[in-house]
Amino acid sequence: MDDHRPRHLTFRVFCCLSIVCLIVPFANPAKAQVSNTLVIALGGAPKSFNEIIAQETTTSDVTGLMFEGLTRFNPLTGAVEPRLAESWEVSSGGLDWIFHLRRDVLWFDGKPFTSRDVVFTFEKLIFNPAVIAPARDIFTLDGKPIQVEALDVFTVRFRLPVSFAPFLLALNQSIFPEHALKSAVDSGNFQSVWGVDSSPEAIIGTGPFKLKRYAPGERVELIRNEKYWKKDASGKSLPYIGRIIALIVPSADGRLLKFLEGETDLYVLSGADYPLLKPKQKKSHFELLEAGAASGSYFLAFNQNPPNPVHREWFKNRVFRQASAQALDREAMIDIIFNRNGVPQCSPLSPSVPFFYSAKVPCYEFNPEKARQMLKAEGFADRDGDGYLEDKKGNPVQFTLLTNAENPERLQMAGMALEDLSRIGLKVNFLAVEFNTLVTKLSATHDWDAVLLGLTGETDPHFGANVWRTDGSLHFWNAGKGAVKTAGEDEIDGIFRQAASLMKAEDRKKLYDEWQMIAARELPMIYTVLPRTVYAVRSRLQNVKPSPIAGPLHNIEEIRIKE
Amino acid sequence: MKSFFYYLCKRLAAVLPLLLVLPFMTFCLMHLMPGNYFDSLRLNPQISPETIKKYEALYHLDKPLLAQYFHWLENIVHLDFGYSFAYKQPVLKVLASRLWNTFLLSGVAFAAAWFLAVILGLWAGMRRGSWIDRILHFIAYTGLSMPAFLLSILFLALAAHWGSLPLGGMRSVGYEEMSWPLKCLDVGRHMVIPVTVIALHSWGYLFRVMRAQVSEIVESDFVLLFRAYQVSPHNIAFKHVARNALNPMISIFGLELPSLFSGVALVEIITGWPGLGQIMLQAVRTQDVFLVLGNMVMISVLLVAGNLIAYILLVAADPRIRMEKP
Numbered sequence: 001m002d003d004h005r006p007r008h009l010t011f012r013v014f015c016c017l018s019i020v021c022l023i024v025p026f027a028n029p030a031k032a033q034v035s036n037t038l039v040i041a042l043g044g045a046p047k048s049f050n051e052i053i054a055q056e057t058t059t060s061d062v063t064g065l066m067f068e069g070l071t072r073f074n075p076l077t078g079a080v081e082p083r084l085a086e087s088w089e090v091s092s093g094g095l096d097w098i099f100h101l102r103r104d105v106l107w108f109d110g111k112p113f114t115s116r117d118v119v120f121t122f123e124k125l126i127f128n129p130a131v132i133a134p135a136r137d138i139f140t141l142d143g144k145p146i147q148v149e150a151l152d153v154f155t156v157r158f159r160l161p162v163s164f165a166p167f168l169l170a171l172n173q174s175i176f177p178e179h180a181l182k183s184a185v186d187s188g189n190f191q192s193v194w195g196v197d198s199s200p201e202a203i204i205g206t207g208p209f210k211l212k213r214y215a216p217g218e219r220v221e222l223i224r225n226e227k228y229w230k231k232d233a234s235g236k237s238l239p240y241i242g243r244i245i246a247l248i249v250p251s252a253d254g255r256l257l258k259f260l261e262g263e264t265d266l267y268v269l270s271g272a273d274y275p276l277l278k279p280k281q282k283k284s285h286f287e288l289l290e291a292g293a294a295s296g297s298y299f300l301a302f303n304q305n306p307p308n309p310v311h312r313e314w315f316k317n318r319v320f321r322q323a324s325a326q327a328l329d330r331e332a333m334i335d336i337i338f339n340r341n342g343v344p345q346c347s348p349l350s351p352s353v354p355f356f357y358s359a360k361v362p363c364y365e366f367n368p369e370k371a372r373q374m375l376k377a378e379g380f381a382d383r384d385g386d387g388y389l390e391d392k393k394g395n396p397v398q399f400t401l402l403t404n405a406e407n408p409e410r411l412q413m414a415g416m417a418l419e420d421l422s423r424i425g426l427k428v429n430f431l432a433v434e435f436n437t438l439v440t441k442l443s444a445t446h447d448w449d450a451v452l453l454g455l456t457g458e459t460d461p462h463f464g465a466n467v468w469r470t471d472g473s474l475h476f477w478n479a480g481k482g483a484v485k486t487a488g489e490d491e492i493d494g495i496f497r498q499a500a501s502l503m504k505a506e507d508r509k510k511l512y513d514e515w516q517m518i519a520a521r522e523l524p525m526i527y528t529v530l531p532r533t534v535y536a537v538r539s540r541l542q543n544v545k546p547s548p549i550a551g552p553l554h555n556i557e558e559i560r561i562k563e
Numbered sequence: 564m565k566s567f568f569y570y571l572c573k574r575l576a577a578v579l580p581l582l583l584v585l586p587f588m589t590f591c592l593m594h595l596m597p598g599n600y601f602d603s604l605r606l607n608p609q610i611s612p613e614t615i616k617k618y619e620a621l622y623h624l625d626k627p628l629l630a631q632y633f634h635w636l637e638n639i640v641h642l643d644f645g646y647s648f649a650y651k652q653p654v655l656k657v658l659a660s661r662l663w664n665t666f667l668l669s670g671v672a673f674a675a676a677w678f679l680a681v682i683l684g685l686w687a688g689m690r691r692g693s694w695i696d697r698i699l700h701f702i703a704y705t706g707l708s709m710p711a712f713l714l715s716i717l718f719l720a721l722a723a724h725w726g727s728l729p730l731g732g733m734r735s736v737g738y739e740e741m742s743w744p745l746k747c748l749d750v751g752r753h754m755v756i757p758v759t760v761i762a763l764h765s766w767g768y769l770f771r772v773m774r775a776q777v778s779e780i781v782e783s784d785f786v787l788l789f790r791a792y793q794v795s796p797h798n799i800a801f802k803h804v805a806r807n808a809l810n811p812m813i814s815i816f817g818l819e820l821p822s823l824f825s826g827v828a829l830v831e832i833i834t835g836w837p838g839l840g841q842i843m844l845q846a847v848r849t850q851d852v853f854l855v856l857g858n859m860v861m862i863s864v865l866l867v868a869g870n871l872i873a874y875i876l877l878v879a880a881d882p883r884i885r886m887e888k889p
Contacts, residue, residue, distance in 0.1 A: 037736075039736050044845075045837075045841075047649045047650050047651070048650065048651055048652075050651070053651060056649075132614060132617050132618055132621060134604075134607075134609065134610045134614055136614065137609060137610060137611045137613075137614055138609060191621075191651060192651055192652060195650065195651060195652045195656075196650060196652070196660070197652065197656055197660060213739075215733075215734075215837065216660040216661055216837060217660075217661055217664075217837030217838070217841055217842065218664075218732065218733055218734065218837035219734070221739075245736055247732060247736070248835075248837065249731065249732070249835050250832065250835065250841060251731075251832070251833065251835065254730065254731045254835050257719070257723055257730045257731070258730060258731070260723075261723070261726070261730060263730075263736060406848075434596065434597075435602075435603065436596065436597055436598035436599070436602045436603070436850065437596075437597045437598065439598055439602045439603070439605050439606060440597045440598045440602065442605075442606075443602075443605045453606075455606065455608065456607070456608075458608070463608060463609055464608050465608070466608040466609070466611075467608050472608075473605070473611060473612045474605075474606065474608050
């Protein structure tokens, strides 16, 4: 008997485990009811719920649903609309702003929203020297902070050191509750408050959704704010959606698979996805909604102050840059990189930027023959018969094009630009480097020749001043020791300075139109192409009006789910 | 017993320098990469260089390298492993938030690989050259030679094709509404692909070691003697051969323990399992130095602990192992 016991025991354990292993994969637990729930996939996990100190979009994607500012930018019309402020008045030539706050706004914990919260947000958070708030840079004008004062419980006054036209737009800055954060600020712990380990009830905003649960790296769950102030035309409380589950799916393929399996309701298409998803619309119950050209930019830029004086002479030459622009086959880039789902970019602003984008900006058509002639007229010629150009002094025109290795679209675009430039006789070496290496070269060492890069889009050109003004920290193409202002830079400096203080939108637009024309003429950045932003939206969602600038959820409170 | 504790203390003292050197090397390697975590902000037109400088000062990144390292080392004495730049939280908190998920995944895979390697290794070793031995050998080689990322992608593609298993993640959308048994089943279903990939990989290695050991012991004189005395083959296999073959497996256990938390990163990333792998990849790429260092210390401690546990298990499993007197 003794001999057989172990055999039986092992055999039984083995059989039991085998049965469990066979059952688990096929036993699908009954799909639980997830009624009135929107399921989305995020590319990264939020790093914190403290929007004041957050620097990454993975955080603001979530906090944007919980917090609100005094105003709101409507990405479809380009207008600045009231949000927590009901109305406002401006006087003293744009230096004094009085905001009348809504009286029906409650924080998640039921306490009323008042002017004290606005003053607290600016004085104790944004301008607190102990708190590092990126927003401080926006509200510091000419080196001086703006002044905020509560006139009564529901009125606040802002005093600006200089008139600042995009002030209304900047006031979409979220407002935070004094009663919930004061103790953290007073004890000096604000920098670590509302981290990802906080209890969901501790995070208090006024937005349409509040945090229900966060499973680190896995999902964020938000539920409807029953006390939300906004109502629809029939007087029904918004938002309509009861719950949002945001799954964290870092891989783009994973997000696509989850959408195709019906697990998620929204998906942002990349160029390659278009032919795959288009025929599946009916069968998989979704629609493809085109929102327009993506915001932001892709561009090729030459260093106009490189260490090598020979290179400097080439890159400073406007005709050299124009010929390079003429050599880029943008249609081929659209076809190959974005699967025919893109547009050529000619202006520093994306065509989807409402109001300020100028359609009059000329585009550089693909014409390698003309590019060659332009270079020839400037003294560039193939003197030794190797197929590549030499300059007037016989120096071979050879340089290195950089881009960051993490971005597959930029890598592909750089490869195509390299071929296009070789076609007109420029010998280009290609180097893909880590993002931080690239940033060090652009902002500190300035030892680079050409770069293929992109910048995030701005809704108001003023917020790109740091790039365009010669004293801006991101004026990378003509920076470093010995940088001399190039043609057009004085004009652009003047435009940005003047446009920031003009209060009439039309006057500002005229100036920014001029800036776009100068940029197209001088070509400090040679813009390439932009993808069209297309969202795949499950058919059960109603009233989705996606925007390339603000995404598909900017009107989240108005979106309905048809069960 | 005295010599046993003496040996334990001696081993612990020997590994202390390792615990100091490993993080220092990691720290140096991280700093060989140009720039720092906050460089990514430099291309944001709305953030001034002054703000970036303030961030650098807050986290002591403006200090010389050695000063930064010693400051960190000093804090470790108080069990403070520094702050994660990205999460703005103590490193221990960030690691702890994901530790259980990684432990669950790799623990199950580890146990499955071990159990199957011992049972099947014994079986194949006792029947060397049989068709079952050849099939198991083939599977072991396949598991060993296929990179984990490729296997993960392959299984995910198969799951997408057949639609029977979840495509990544750890829980279904309706998880919160499920009853407890269904919740367990749901997590279990999500574990099938990553566990199979991880287990198959380490099973291949463990199986080969076990099989080789068994094949060698089966040929030894004492087994021949047992056979002559007509001891049942089952008893020979389980009571004598298996016990003797386990020693190298226990040593391997010690070396494999740290990989419970570090070796499954790639599979976690591909299958979307919310473990340490994702945050570590992000931390290395963005130069979140103290988070990487914290993880490194954890892995080093596990390596040391794994070796000690393996030693204790060896003593328990094999009475022949005796310590030399000091």
